[in-house]
Amino acid sequence: MARKTYPAEFRRDAVELYRSTPSATVSGIAADLGIMDSTLSAWIKAAGVPIRGQSRPPARSAPPDETPEQELARLRSRVAELEDEQRKLATERQILRAAAKYFAGETNW
Template identity: 40%
Template structure:
Protein backbone atom coordinates (compact mmCIF):
# COMPACT_ATOMS: atom_id res chain seq x y z
CA UNK A 1 0.00 0.00 0.00
CA UNK A 2 1.52 3.28 -1.01
CA UNK A 3 1.09 6.55 0.74
CA UNK A 4 -0.85 9.30 -0.91
CA UNK A 5 1.85 11.74 0.23
CA UNK A 6 5.35 11.42 -1.08
CA UNK A 7 8.19 12.95 0.91
CA UNK A 8 10.51 15.24 -1.03
CA UNK A 9 14.17 15.49 -0.13
CA UNK A 10 16.54 18.28 -1.14
CA UNK A 11 19.33 17.34 -3.54
CA UNK A 12 21.93 18.20 -0.87
CA UNK A 13 20.37 15.63 1.47
CA UNK A 14 20.38 12.99 -1.26
CA UNK A 15 24.03 13.73 -2.09
CA UNK A 16 25.03 13.45 1.58
CA UNK A 17 23.13 10.17 1.91
CA UNK A 18 24.81 8.71 -1.16
CA UNK A 19 28.21 9.91 0.04
CA UNK A 20 27.63 8.36 3.47
CA UNK A 21 26.88 5.02 1.83
CA UNK A 22 29.74 5.12 -0.68
CA UNK A 23 32.42 6.36 1.74
CA UNK A 24 32.02 3.35 4.05
CA UNK A 25 32.73 0.03 2.30
CA UNK A 26 31.13 -1.88 5.17
CA UNK A 27 27.90 0.13 5.10
CA UNK A 28 24.63 -1.39 3.99
CA UNK A 29 21.66 0.36 2.47
CA UNK A 30 19.58 -0.51 5.53
CA UNK A 31 22.07 0.79 8.10
CA UNK A 32 22.68 4.13 6.36
CA UNK A 33 18.99 4.58 5.54
CA UNK A 34 17.98 3.90 9.14
CA UNK A 35 20.43 6.54 10.40
CA UNK A 36 18.99 9.07 7.96
CA UNK A 37 15.34 8.20 8.46
CA UNK A 38 14.63 7.04 4.90
CA UNK A 39 13.84 3.63 3.48
CA UNK A 40 16.61 1.36 2.23
CA UNK A 41 14.93 1.17 -1.16
CA UNK A 42 14.94 4.96 -1.46
CA UNK A 43 18.66 5.09 -0.67
CA UNK A 44 19.35 2.27 -3.12
CA UNK A 45 17.57 4.24 -5.86
CA UNK A 46 19.59 7.37 -5.06
CA UNK A 47 22.87 5.42 -5.21
CA UNK A 48 21.81 3.73 -8.45
CA UNK A 49 20.97 7.12 -9.96
CA UNK A 50 24.31 8.56 -8.76
CA UNK A 51 26.27 5.67 -10.26
CA UNK A 52 24.40 6.05 -13.53
CA UNK A 53 25.29 9.75 -13.64
CA UNK A 54 28.95 9.01 -12.81
CA UNK A 55 29.22 6.28 -15.42
CA UNK A 56 31.31 4.02 -13.19
CA UNK A 57 31.20 2.36 -9.84
CA UNK A 58 32.50 4.81 -7.17
CA UNK A 59 33.62 1.85 -5.06
CA UNK A 60 36.17 0.83 -7.69
CA UNK A 61 39.70 0.67 -6.38
CA UNK A 62 42.71 0.51 -8.66
CA UNK A 63 44.55 -2.82 -8.43
CA UNK A 64 47.61 -2.97 -6.18
CA UNK A 65 50.17 -5.72 -5.75
CA UNK A 66 47.94 -7.29 -3.06
CA UNK A 67 44.66 -7.13 -4.95
CA UNK A 68 45.88 -7.36 -8.54
CA UNK A 69 43.05 -7.99 -10.96
CA UNK A 70 40.27 -7.42 -8.43
CA UNK A 71 37.68 -4.78 -9.12
CA UNK A 72 34.79 -3.18 -7.31
CA UNK A 73 33.61 -4.86 -4.16
CA UNK A 74 36.34 -7.56 -4.30
CA UNK A 75 39.03 -4.88 -4.14
CA UNK A 76 37.34 -3.28 -1.14
CA UNK A 77 37.20 -6.65 0.63
CA UNK A 78 40.86 -7.31 -0.16
CA UNK A 79 41.85 -3.94 1.30
CA UNK A 80 39.75 -4.57 4.42
CA UNK A 81 41.38 -7.99 4.86
CA UNK A 82 44.85 -6.42 4.59
CA UNK A 83 43.97 -3.81 7.21
CA UNK A 84 42.47 -6.37 9.57
CA UNK A 85 45.49 -8.69 9.28
CA UNK A 86 47.80 -5.81 10.22
CA UNK A 87 45.57 -4.91 13.17
CA UNK A 88 45.49 -8.56 14.29
CA UNK A 89 49.30 -8.72 14.31
CA UNK A 90 49.43 -5.57 16.45
CA UNK A 91 46.88 -6.96 18.92
CA UNK A 92 48.79 -10.27 19.15
CA UNK A 93 52.01 -8.40 19.95
CA UNK A 94 50.23 -6.38 22.65
CA UNK A 95 48.75 -9.57 24.11
CA UNK A 96 52.19 -11.22 24.27
CA UNK A 97 53.64 -8.19 26.06
CA UNK A 98 50.83 -8.30 28.62
CA UNK A 99 51.33 -12.03 29.17
CA UNK A 100 55.05 -11.52 29.84
CA UNK A 101 54.32 -8.63 32.21
CA UNK A 102 51.74 -10.71 34.09
CA UNK A 103 54.21 -13.58 34.50
CA UNK A 104 56.92 -11.18 35.67
CA UNK A 105 54.75 -9.47 38.28
CA UNK A 106 53.17 -12.74 39.46
CA UNK A 107 56.64 -14.12 40.17
CA UNK A 108 57.69 -11.00 42.12
CA UNK A 109 54.96 -11.15 44.75
CA UNK A 110 55.89 -13.41 47.64
CA UNK A 111 53.26 -12.68 50.25
Template identity: 40%
Template sequence: MGRRSSYPMEFRNDAVALYRAAAGRRTYAAVAADAGVTGETLRSWVRQADEQAGRTGGHGGAMVESRDEELARLRAELGRLGKAEKEWELEREILRRAAQYFAKEMRA
Protein backbone atom coordinates (compact mmCIF):
# COMPACT_ATOMS: atom_id res chain seq x y z
CA MET A 1 0.00 0.00 0.00
CA GLY A 2 1.30 3.47 -0.93
CA ARG A 3 1.76 6.40 1.35
CA ARG A 4 -1.11 8.73 2.14
CA SER A 5 -1.42 11.71 -0.22
CA SER A 6 -0.67 15.16 1.13
CA TYR A 7 -3.27 16.64 -1.24
CA PRO A 8 -6.89 16.90 -0.07
CA MET A 9 -9.43 14.78 -1.93
CA GLU A 10 -11.28 17.89 -3.11
CA PHE A 11 -8.09 19.22 -4.73
CA ARG A 12 -7.47 15.91 -6.46
CA ASN A 13 -11.05 15.75 -7.73
CA ASP A 14 -10.77 19.32 -9.04
CA ALA A 15 -7.51 18.49 -10.84
CA VAL A 16 -9.10 15.41 -12.43
CA ALA A 17 -12.12 17.46 -13.50
CA LEU A 18 -9.80 20.09 -14.98
CA TYR A 19 -8.00 17.43 -16.99
CA ARG A 20 -11.27 15.92 -18.22
CA ALA A 21 -12.60 19.35 -19.17
CA ALA A 22 -9.58 19.76 -21.45
CA ALA A 23 -10.85 16.64 -23.29
CA GLY A 24 -7.75 15.80 -25.31
CA ARG A 25 -6.75 19.39 -26.06
CA ARG A 26 -4.13 19.45 -23.31
CA THR A 27 -1.69 16.87 -21.99
CA TYR A 28 -1.43 15.53 -18.47
CA ALA A 29 1.75 17.57 -18.02
CA ALA A 30 0.12 20.85 -19.11
CA VAL A 31 -2.88 20.45 -16.83
CA ALA A 32 -0.68 19.19 -13.99
CA ALA A 33 1.55 22.27 -14.31
CA ASP A 34 -1.51 24.48 -13.88
CA ALA A 35 -2.50 22.52 -10.80
CA GLY A 36 1.04 22.53 -9.38
CA VAL A 37 1.61 18.76 -9.42
CA THR A 38 3.57 16.40 -11.66
CA GLY A 39 2.07 14.84 -14.77
CA GLU A 40 2.45 11.35 -13.34
CA THR A 41 0.63 12.37 -10.15
CA LEU A 42 -2.29 13.69 -12.16
CA ARG A 43 -2.27 10.59 -14.36
CA SER A 44 -2.52 8.34 -11.29
CA TRP A 45 -5.38 10.45 -9.86
CA VAL A 46 -7.30 10.14 -13.15
CA ARG A 47 -6.66 6.39 -13.20
CA GLN A 48 -7.86 6.07 -9.58
CA ALA A 49 -10.98 8.11 -10.34
CA ASP A 50 -11.74 5.87 -13.33
CA GLU A 51 -11.28 2.73 -11.22
CA GLN A 52 -13.45 4.11 -8.45
CA ALA A 53 -16.20 5.08 -10.91
CA GLY A 54 -16.14 1.53 -12.29
CA ARG A 55 -16.26 0.05 -8.78
CA THR A 56 -19.16 2.19 -7.57
CA GLY A 57 -21.33 1.65 -10.60
CA GLY A 58 -20.04 4.66 -12.47
CA HIS A 59 -21.08 8.10 -11.38
CA GLY A 60 -20.13 9.07 -14.94
CA GLY A 61 -23.30 7.39 -16.22
CA ALA A 62 -25.42 9.50 -13.90
CA MET A 63 -23.59 12.62 -15.06
CA VAL A 64 -24.23 11.74 -18.71
CA GLU A 65 -27.88 11.09 -17.95
CA SER A 66 -28.31 14.41 -16.14
CA ARG A 67 -26.42 16.19 -18.94
CA ASP A 68 -28.76 14.61 -21.50
CA GLU A 69 -31.78 15.69 -19.48
CA GLU A 70 -30.41 19.23 -19.23
CA LEU A 71 -29.74 19.27 -22.97
CA ALA A 72 -33.30 18.13 -23.72
CA ARG A 73 -34.69 20.80 -21.36
CA LEU A 74 -32.61 23.52 -23.00
CA ARG A 75 -33.64 22.42 -26.49
CA ALA A 76 -37.30 22.53 -25.47
CA GLU A 77 -36.81 26.00 -24.00
CA LEU A 78 -35.08 27.12 -27.17
CA GLY A 79 -38.05 25.89 -29.19
CA ARG A 80 -40.46 27.83 -26.97
CA LEU A 81 -38.34 30.97 -27.25
CA GLY A 82 -38.24 30.62 -31.04
CA LYS A 83 -42.04 30.54 -31.15
CA ALA A 84 -42.26 33.52 -28.81
CA GLU A 85 -39.82 35.46 -30.97
CA LYS A 86 -42.02 34.89 -34.03
CA GLU A 87 -45.03 36.15 -32.08
CA TRP A 88 -43.07 39.25 -31.00
CA GLU A 89 -42.07 39.94 -34.60
CA LEU A 90 -45.72 39.78 -35.63
CA GLU A 91 -46.69 42.14 -32.80
CA ARG A 92 -43.94 44.58 -33.79
CA GLU A 93 -45.11 44.50 -37.41
CA ILE A 94 -48.70 45.23 -36.35
CA LEU A 95 -47.55 48.10 -34.15
CA ARG A 96 -45.34 49.49 -36.92
CA ARG A 97 -48.26 49.46 -39.37
CA ALA A 98 -50.55 51.05 -36.79
CA ALA A 99 -47.99 53.78 -36.13
CA GLN A 100 -47.71 54.47 -39.87
CA TYR A 101 -51.50 54.61 -40.22
CA PHE A 102 -51.92 57.04 -37.33
CA ALA A 103 -48.99 59.15 -38.53
CA LYS A 104 -50.78 59.56 -41.89
CA GLU A 105 -54.00 60.47 -40.05
CA MET A 106 -52.18 63.13 -38.02
CA ARG A 107 -50.66 64.72 -41.16
CA ALA A 108 -53.96 64.86 -43.00
Protein backbone atom coordinates (compact mmCIF):
# COMPACT_ATOMS: atom_id res chain seq x y z
CA MET A 1 0.00 0.00 0.00
CA ALA A 2 1.33 3.44 -0.91
CA ARG A 3 2.35 5.70 1.91
CA LYS A 4 0.28 8.88 2.15
CA THR A 5 1.99 12.23 2.31
CA TYR A 6 0.18 14.97 4.20
CA PRO A 7 0.84 18.69 3.76
CA ALA A 8 2.84 20.38 6.54
CA GLU A 9 -0.08 22.68 7.31
CA PHE A 10 -2.38 19.68 7.85
CA ARG A 11 0.18 18.09 10.20
CA ARG A 12 0.61 21.34 12.16
CA ASP A 13 -3.16 21.80 12.44
CA ALA A 14 -3.66 18.23 13.64
CA VAL A 15 -0.98 18.66 16.34
CA GLU A 16 -2.47 22.02 17.36
CA LEU A 17 -5.91 20.42 17.62
CA TYR A 18 -4.49 17.81 19.99
CA ARG A 19 -2.59 20.43 21.98
CA SER A 20 -5.56 22.79 22.31
CA THR A 21 -8.12 20.16 23.31
CA PRO A 22 -7.27 18.80 26.76
CA SER A 23 -10.04 16.20 26.76
CA ALA A 24 -9.11 14.78 23.34
CA THR A 25 -7.23 11.56 22.72
CA VAL A 26 -4.81 10.71 19.95
CA SER A 27 -7.06 7.93 18.70
CA GLY A 28 -10.15 10.16 18.76
CA ILE A 29 -8.55 12.96 16.78
CA ALA A 30 -6.90 10.53 14.37
CA ALA A 31 -10.24 8.85 13.70
CA ASP A 32 -11.93 12.21 13.18
CA LEU A 33 -9.26 13.29 10.69
CA GLY A 34 -9.12 9.92 8.92
CA ILE A 35 -5.47 9.18 9.72
CA MET A 36 -3.70 6.42 11.62
CA ASP A 37 -3.14 6.81 15.39
CA SER A 38 0.54 6.07 14.92
CA THR A 39 0.86 8.80 12.29
CA LEU A 40 -0.67 11.42 14.56
CA SER A 41 1.42 10.19 17.51
CA ALA A 42 4.58 10.60 15.46
CA TRP A 43 3.61 14.15 14.48
CA ILE A 44 2.83 15.01 18.11
CA LYS A 45 6.12 13.58 19.36
CA ALA A 46 8.04 15.37 16.59
CA ALA A 47 6.45 18.65 17.69
CA GLY A 48 7.61 18.01 21.27
CA VAL A 49 4.09 17.77 22.70
CA PRO A 50 3.66 15.23 25.50
CA ILE A 51 1.02 12.59 24.83
CA ARG A 52 -1.70 12.41 27.46
CA GLY A 53 -3.48 9.28 28.68
CA GLN A 54 -5.64 7.58 26.07
CA SER A 55 -8.83 7.15 28.07
CA ARG A 56 -11.55 9.67 28.67
CA PRO A 57 -13.09 10.03 32.11
CA PRO A 58 -16.41 8.22 32.42
CA ALA A 59 -19.58 10.29 32.21
CA ARG A 60 -21.02 11.11 35.63
CA SER A 61 -24.62 11.30 36.66
CA ALA A 62 -25.90 13.53 39.44
CA PRO A 63 -26.01 11.81 42.83
CA PRO A 64 -29.36 12.12 44.62
CA ASP A 65 -27.85 13.85 47.67
CA GLU A 66 -25.93 16.51 45.72
CA THR A 67 -25.85 19.99 47.27
CA PRO A 68 -26.49 23.06 45.11
CA GLU A 69 -22.78 23.98 45.33
CA GLN A 70 -21.76 20.51 44.18
CA GLU A 71 -24.26 20.61 41.36
CA LEU A 72 -22.95 24.02 40.26
CA ALA A 73 -19.37 22.74 40.27
CA ARG A 74 -20.39 19.62 38.32
CA LEU A 75 -22.31 21.64 35.75
CA ARG A 76 -19.45 24.13 35.31
CA SER A 77 -17.12 21.23 34.70
CA ARG A 78 -19.51 19.82 32.11
CA VAL A 79 -19.77 23.20 30.37
CA ALA A 80 -15.96 23.34 30.18
CA GLU A 81 -15.91 19.85 28.63
CA LEU A 82 -18.53 20.84 26.07
CA GLU A 83 -16.66 24.04 25.21
CA ASP A 84 -13.48 21.98 24.66
CA GLU A 85 -15.41 19.64 22.39
CA GLN A 86 -16.88 22.57 20.46
CA ARG A 87 -13.39 24.07 19.94
CA LYS A 88 -12.12 20.69 18.80
CA LEU A 89 -14.94 20.29 16.28
CA ALA A 90 -14.47 23.82 14.94
CA THR A 91 -10.75 23.20 14.48
CA GLU A 92 -11.40 19.83 12.82
CA ARG A 93 -13.83 21.51 10.43
CA GLN A 94 -11.17 24.09 9.49
CA ILE A 95 -8.58 21.35 8.96
CA LEU A 96 -10.96 19.31 6.79
CA ARG A 97 -11.86 22.35 4.71
CA ALA A 98 -8.17 23.11 4.15
CA ALA A 99 -7.49 19.47 3.27
CA ALA A 100 -10.42 19.41 0.85
CA LYS A 101 -9.09 22.53 -0.89
CA TYR A 102 -5.60 21.03 -1.05
CA PHE A 103 -6.73 17.70 -2.47
CA ALA A 104 -9.20 19.34 -4.87
CA GLY A 105 -6.25 21.29 -6.29
CA GLU A 106 -4.44 18.02 -7.07
CA THR A 107 -7.22 16.67 -9.28
CA ASN A 108 -7.27 17.28 -13.00
CA TRP A 109 -10.99 17.20 -13.69
